[in-house]
Amino acid sequence: MTTDTKLSTLGEFGLIDRIAAHVAGGEGVITGIGDDAAVTVLTPGMQLLTSTDMLLEDVHFRTTWHDPLALGRKSLGVSISDVAAMGAIPRWALLSLAIPAGFPLEFLDRFTEGFLAMAGEHGVTLIGGDTCSSKNGLVISVTIMAEQFPHLILRRSGARAGDEIWVSGTLGDAALVLSLLEDGAVCDEPSLLSRLLDPSPRTRVGHALAESGLVSAMIDVSDGLLADFGHIAQQSGVGGVLYLERLPISADFRRRASRFPSFPHHLILSGGEDYELAFTAAAENHEKIESIVKNSGIQATAVGIVTSFSGVEVVMEDGSRYIPRKPGFTHSI
């Protein structure tokens, strides 16, 4: 195939066939791509978990930055992150693409390759979707389906005063890279770049934490820790104190931070797209949590304490306290 092969020469059904050719059967799949609806069967006793995300060109990604392979990976990865945050086992995905006229087929092939690679790494089977034409940029919509036994599902609503607040991995890397790319700066550290362009959903640790029975609430950090822990606090009817000096940052982040006029705390607290897990657990289980996380091959850090009074505040390095007015993050370039 040459790079100038266009979707228009293939048509909608041709593209679907082209994608379907790379998809094998999967766990619980009765009927995959090719009928009016996909048919799947859940593991007996498990409940269904579903989440969906939409990604738009020039809003969530730019084709000039995003290698199509990484974009395919990320398109599924961000949805897997949602069900990982419930402690669930991802199973099936639907992929919809709205494609501009003349869009290179090779991009779509690489995108599909990345999407299916991410799927394979997390035990997910692509079972259906939709394709149509777009007049303005590529639009990607992904639905993920997962399953879990009812008593193992972790929600945002179970945090209790006195619990420790944990976060996996490091924070702020993706927001830092976005900031660098938006400024036109060079960012050639692959490990840092991949935090924005090809994040790793925390399926394994999420599942292990669910099975431990030790976690009271969990969420994925997609809008920044302040906003996302804020959701836990609100839905649990509690508050929280986060200690700035404990927030985990990468060596890459620390080195790159020097180019900012002041240390970019806002990227750690309110930058988006970390796709780490934030969760709460009784302080007495600190060592057990550490051990579970370590066995899953990543790190996690206790960064604060759940409080009985509402609101989230940040204790700064000098002991002063910062109470944010509006912790949200909007996924817009």
Place this chain on the structure above:
Amino acid sequence: MTTDTKLSTLGEFGLIDRIAAHVAGGEGVITGIGDDAAVTVLTPGMQLLTSTDMLLEDVHFRTTWHDPLALGRKSLGVSISDVAAMGAIPRWALLSLAIPAGFPLEFLDRFTEGFLAMAGEHGVTLIGGDTCSSKNGLVISVTIMAEQFPHLILRRSGARAGDEIWVSGTLGDAALVLSLLEDGAVCDEPSLLSRLLDPSPRTRVGHALAESGLVSAMIDVSDGLLADFGHIAQQSGVGGVLYLERLPISADFRRRASRFPSFPHHLILSGGEDYELAFTAAAENHEKIESIVKNSGIQATAVGIVTSFSGVEVVMEDGSRYIPRKPGFTHSI
């Protein structure tokens, strides 16, 4: 609320809260809108059916034609049609919206009202979704989930030579209205307009046909009967003959057809968006099928015969035969 209320003053979370406020619990819903993923439970013994559709402004709809209420209804209706065509019981939906800056909130409120009205009419609960900003027009993505016992699920692949080919309702109305609107012609017959702008998914008759055990294959007619029966033929390893004079057309269609230089057969055969059901059943059960369909409050017509040789051909009114080269339809305005 006034018409100049803008989404930007409300924010992403505000919009989600606004939609969620109108959603009550539903059958099988454990956790709806508001966590990382929705949690639902299937009826024991049933399998899960899922389908997704994306609708783009100026590709699938125009806000100048589409009343937001009807657009909300249709956005869910086209997905419900997919699971109705499998004989399944629709249960849950996810709704993603990418919204241009300055988009009127009143439009979104009316859209949501229509979406939830369609949901209520078909026993569907909105359990989650995604909202984000769009730089170019409204983008809507809907995922529908349904359930059914394995032995009652109807696929495209079961048609047998000798079966009759049936179609529900009438064909070509939506394509006729689209043709009129595109030409700038006046179309003020509500019953005709609604065939394009507010189609009715055939949930009830689809379910009744599945329960009868008499139907060998079924599909929804979204790309025109020729293309969609073509899918049944291909996936069943058979062919078919369709009799043009038997194809059901509405009185509105017949009257409006007079403005065309020749009778617009192409709209009946290959126009899109009928959202009727096409299905096959043994000829000996003709009367039983008629009775089941009648009890569901609509009509269905036997329009052809499944053949053992591959390919689909149309017998014209003068007895000549038309063998289409490419029966497809692309959902583009």
